[in-house]
Amino acid sequence: MHVIPLSPLDLTLAALLVVALAGLVWAQRLELARPLLIAAVRTAVQLGLIGLVLEVLFSSMNPTLIALVAMFMLAVAGYEVMSRQQRRLVGFWGYGVGTVAMFVSSFGVAVLTLLVMVQPEPWYAPQYAIPLLGMLLGNTMTGIALGLDRLTQGLWRERPQIETRLALGESWLEASAAVRHEALRSALTPIINSMAAAGVVSLPGMMTGQILGGSPPMEAVKYQILMMFLISAGTGFGALGAVQFSARRLFDERQRLRLERLRAKV
Amino acid sequence: MSPSRIRATGLRSGPLGPVDIAVAAGTCLGVSGPSGSGKSLLLRALADLDPHDGEVWLDGLAQAATPPTDWRRRVTWVAAESVWWADTVGEHFRAPDQSAWADLGFAPEVAGWEIRRLSSGEKQRLGLLRALQSRPAVLLLDEPTSALDRVNTERVEALIADYRADTGAAVVWVSHDPAQLDRVADARLLLGEA
Structure with a gap:
């Protein structure tokens, strides 16, 4: 059993869904587009960083x-x-x-x-x-x-x-x-x-x-x-x-x- | 001069004081003064509901040396606006004192009444009855008839007079109505005068 690896394209497609949602929300004059995008960016950055930290951690013990x-x-x-x-x-x-x-x-x-x-x-x-x-x-x-x-x-x-x-x-x-x-x-x-x-x-x-x-x-x-x-x-x-x-x-x-x-x- | 039931020296809380008071058993001190002069703060300090400077004694026993729950059961504050939390009147009472209830115009079935249907005057009178349940030695009344018509004001004044006579309780009565204080008080304290 092995994990099917996700390509950068897969993640980009998922990100486009969030961007589309933000666009729709923005068009409706809701004050949600900014926080939504900021949270999405935070997710990517924070999880990316923790991924790096975990890789180091797992190898060093x-x-x-x-x-x-x-x-x-x-x-x-x-x-x-x-x-x-x-x-x-x-x-x-x-x-x-x-x-x-x-x-x-x-x-x-x-x-x-x-x-x-x-x-x-x-x-x-x-x-x-x-x-x-x-x-x-x-x-x-x-x-x-x-x-x-x-x-x-x-x-x-x-x-x-x-x-x-x-x-x-x-x-x-x-x-x-x-x-x-x-x-x-x-x-x-x-x-x-x-x-x-x-x-x-x-x-x-x-x-x-x-x-x-x-x-x-x-x-x-x-x-x-x-x-x-x-x-x-x-x-x-x-x-x-x-x-x-x-x-x-x-x-x-x-x-x-x-x-x-x-x-x-x- | 009879020994005082409740006595306070150097009482100070926010804009209030320092004031000294002494109220003998069975007597009533009438407190008046402009808004912001600290009338309610005086009552709250006597009940130990606010941090304050100065000493308070009940029958010679210091406030600071008495557990706060015992103190407040003996020196009981009745706020101008009574607050209720359960659904019906009866849930706020342990064993209603039928004669006191009747004195204020309430039949026993009032215990089943819903709080949200009470008028502000009914709430005020019931709030007083609720405070009397623990038979306090000192009653601290903040505008106790502010929401009442003349008939009910007289009923409350008579009930408090009877309670003082029966139990020897001391009363501190805050009112903006000088005529009322003339009727009920044995001594007067005017706050907010330089």
């Missing part, structure tokens, strides 16, 4: 280099989480809360998977470690960003309700429960939906890729199931931690709601 790439991926994911929030915590935690949560959940789940389940030799073998971490980070990033955004927006919007509940003697946990639950629901809904639809509505990307690459379908399916479970665990634990920590930061030691610890809407 240098643990320090692998750790550096992993940290770089985490730093970028942390930045993405931060920039997707309309109101984020002021100071270090605006960046730190998502990054630390992703570090603990994604790295924790990835290391556990490599050491206990997949067991490549050595355990940090980049063919396994980097794609695994990439998929975990990509998904936990979305979940944590959604959860945090919903939390801070919710606390901001529901301030009268929360302060009324505090005034009636509820604790910060009780007063913020509805908002925290809503935040967790939005963090976990994407992965719940994709697990529910997997194989029936959609063929997940990783599995499709493995099958295109020549893997037997059942092997691809097993990896996909593993991945789905890991993503839901990583997203769930990460979002739980990030939401709980951020909520705690927005109340002080006297259990007062301190919305000035959020930045103004960007």
Whole structure:
């Protein structure tokens, strides 16, 4: 079994589809053509670069280099989480809360998977470690960003309700429960939906890729199931931690709601 | 002079203060002043809902030494605009006090009413009843009759007077209506005067 290589012409044809879409969108006076094209260029450049990095990484097997790439991926994911929030915590935690949560959940789940389940030799073998971490980070990033955004927006919007509940003697946990639950629901809904639809509505990307690459379908399916479970665990634990920590930061030691610890809407 | 139920010294929060207040058991302090003079901030500081300078004591017990949930159950703030979160009135009450409900003109079946059908006046009166559930020692009332007609204003004033007499609670009552403060308050505090 071997992969049919894609020629530059194949990619150019696919790119022309995106350009055609941008042209149509532009003709309709929608402000989407620019971001669409920029995102498409970013995809090509970023994936091209990561392809080069992976080629080097796979041939060197240098643990320090692998750790550096992993940290770089985490730093970028942390930045993405931060920039997707309309109101984020002021100071270090605006960046730190998502990054630390992703570090603990994604790295924790990835290391556990490599050491206990997949067991490549050595355990940090980049063919396994980097794609695994990439998929975990990509998904936990979305979940944590959604959860945090919903939390801070919710606390901001529901301030009268929360302060009324505090005034009636509820604790910060009780007063913020509805908002925290809503935040967790939005963090976990994407992965719940994709697990529910997997194989029936959609063929997940990783599995499709493995099958295109020549893997037997059942092997691809097993990896996909593993991945789905890991993503839901990583997203769930990460979002739980990030939401709980951020909520705690927005109340002080006297259990007062301190919305000035959020930045103004960007 | 009787010992004060709630006492504050050097209270300062934003444009408010520093002010000193002392309200004896069963009495009412009427607070007035122009918009922006810090009337609501005073109540929020007493309830410990905003960071503030100065010390507050309830029956000699310092605010900072009392767990915040206990403090707010004893020193309860009633906002000018009441906020509701569940669908029906009853979900916001543990065990409705039927006699207090009747005093404000509500029959027991009001518990089944939907929040979205309430008028602003009904919300305001029910908001007061909700705050009275924990039998607070100090009531902090922010314009408690702003949405009420005369009949209901009198009902609320009478209910608060009875509550003070029955429980020895102290009341801090913010109002823009001098005539109302003449009726309900034993002492007055005018904020925003240099």
